[in-house]
Amino acid sequence: MYWARARSLIGLPHPVDSAASGAEPRLAARSVCVASGKGGTGKSVICASLAAQLSMRGRVLLVDADLGAGNAHILQNASPERSLVDLVKGTSEIDDVRTACGPQLDLLAAGCGVPHMAGLDPRELATIADGLRAIERDYQWCLVDSAAGLSEQTLAFARASDLVAIVTTPDLTAMTDAYAFFKVLLALGADQEVGLIVNRAGSEAEAAGVVRRVEEVSRRFLGRAPEFLGWLPEDATVRHAVNNRRPVVREDPHTPFAGRLLALAERLELRPARPRGLGSAMLEHVPPPLSAPSI
Ligand SMILES: Nc1ncnc2c1ncn2[C@@H]1O[C@H](COP(=O)(O)OP(=O)(O)OP(=O)(O)O)[C@@H](O)[C@H]1O
Ligand SMILES: [Mg+2]
Numbered sequence: 309m310y311w312a313r314a315r316s317l318i319g320l321p322h323p324v325d326s327a328a329s330g331a332e333p334r335l336a337a338r339s340v341c342v343a344s345g346k347g348g349t350g351k352s353v354i355c356a357s358l359a360a361q362l363s364m365r366g367r368v369l370l371v372d373a374d375l376g377a378g379n380a381h382i383l384q385n386a387s388p389e390r391s392l393v394d395l396v397k398g399t400s401e402i403d404d405v406r407t408a409c410g411p412q413l414d415l416l417a418a419g420c421g422v423p424h425m426a427g428l429d430p431r432e433l434a435t436i437a438d439g440l441r442a443i444e445r446d447y448q449w450c451l452v453d454s455a456a457g458l459s460e461q462t463l464a465f466a467r468a469s470d471l472v473a474i475v476t477t478p479d480l481t482a483m484t485d486a487y488a489f490f491k492v493l494l495a496l497g498a499d500q501e502v503g504l505i506v507n508r509a510g511s512e513a514e515a516a517g518v519v520r521r522v523e524e525v526s527r528r529f530l531g532r533a534p535e536f537l538g539w540l541p542e543d544a545t546v547r548h549a550v551n552n553r554r555p556v557v558r559e560d561p562h563t564p565f566a567g568r569l570l571a572l573a574e575r576l577e578l579r580p581a582r583p584r585g586l587g588s589a590m591l592e593h594v595p596p597p598l599s600a601p602s603i
Contacts, residue, residue, distance in 0.1 A: 336585030337369060337447040340576065341469035342505075345485025347456035349475040350507035353546055353556065355453040356383035357566070360555040361573040363413040366448030369406075370415045371440070371586075373465045374455040376426030378418025384409040385553040388417035393425055395439055396432050402439030414447075416440075428461055434594040437468075440587030450586050458492055466493060468589035470582065471501045473537055477508040478518050487525055490534055503537035505572065515539030538572035540565055 342351045342358070352374075359370040372378035372392070381388050388407040394400035406414045416439075419425040428436075444450055452469055455462050466472045472493060476486035490502060504522055509515035519536045526533040541564045549559035557566045 334445040335581075336583040336588065337367075337444045337450040338471075338581045338583045339444075339450040339452065339469040339586040339589075340471045340473055341373075341452040341454055341466045342473050342475060343452075343454040343462065343466050343489060344456055344475040344482070345458065345487075345489040346476075346479075346482045349456070349477050349482050350540070350546075351456070351475050352380055352383055352453050353550065354473075354475060354505065354507065354540070354569070354572075355380065355451050356555040357557040357569045358573055358576070359384075359413055359449075359451050360410065361557050361570060362449045362451070362577070363410055365577070367412045367446060368414070368449045368451060369444065369447040370409070370413065371450060371452045371465075372416060372418035373452045373462065375418045375428065375461065376422050376424070376455075378420065378453070380453045381407065381409075381415060381417045382553055383550065383555060384413070384415060386415060386417070388415065391417040391419055392436060393419040393422055396425065396428065396435055398435075402442055405439070406443070426455070426461075427459070430594045433461055433464055434591060437464075437587045437590035437594060441585060441591060442587070444585055444587050452586070458489065463492065463496065464590055464593060465586075467496060467498045467500070467593060468586050469500060470584060471503060471576075471579070472498075473503045473505050474534055475505045475507050476518060476522065478506070478510070478514055483518060483522055486534075487522055490522075490526060491530055494530055494532065502534045504534040505537050506539040508542045509539050510542055512539065538568060538575055540568045540572070 342355045344351055359368050362368050372380035386407050386409045390400045390405045395405050409415050452465050474486045474489050476482045506515040506518045523533040543565035545563040546556055546565055549556040
């Protein structure tokens, strides 16, 4: 039996809990979930560069929430020895699942071709949430590289994040799915801030047109629209960076994509922070792991 699980079982707090250690309480990390209804909109590429950039000024935990088919490690040129699969299986503790990708950047890697991880049951999801809760105060930022779509576990990560950044492209299908994602979040009663990032835009005017369309339909049918967070251009250097396994901002910080990405990171840093803790907030919606069986 691993100690973290044993502690959960008998109701003892994790040793990093400040109340237990008597140390100065540390703020939870600010969490941002980069999500989209449609696949392939650029979530992982954006997360990789945001993580690299934000880690220049604070500790960042990058969570690959595409749990069954993650590739966040590729974009950081990392070869994780362990992943969240090991945590869920109970063969590793959360501390052993962290992979250092930079001086201030750690990754929780996902499974690679592990279908079971794409549809975890609530108790397995709670194991991940509990692990996050145990370490999230070690970081200033917790970035969630979400899976595409509207699965329950994808929505669990989104609902628990302080900010959900929905990524769309100018494609009509991506815009429609961005609206659908926003609609489902609101229907679930999600009360956090929701923003919109337009990726692969041909120009600022095209990005503005996308924002206008998503805003119009959202206000009309939902009475509220996601906040525009920024836009990123279509840029051939993105593919080169991906193929070189590097975040775009590291590959070449002078490209158009990197320039806009830096502006986006700055915008996130300037937002007022009210972090509630990703793992703690997730545990509000899923049962605790290994709780005593109900009779
Ligand atoms: N701004 C851009 N300019 C050019 N190509 C881009 C841009 N953004 C993304 N791409 C291309 O799209 C591909 C898919 O991006 P990415 O893997 O980040 O999408 P995703 O949303 O994470 O996909 P999935 O839903 O499968 O997780 C990248 O490998 C890259 O080739
Ligand atoms: Mg991805």
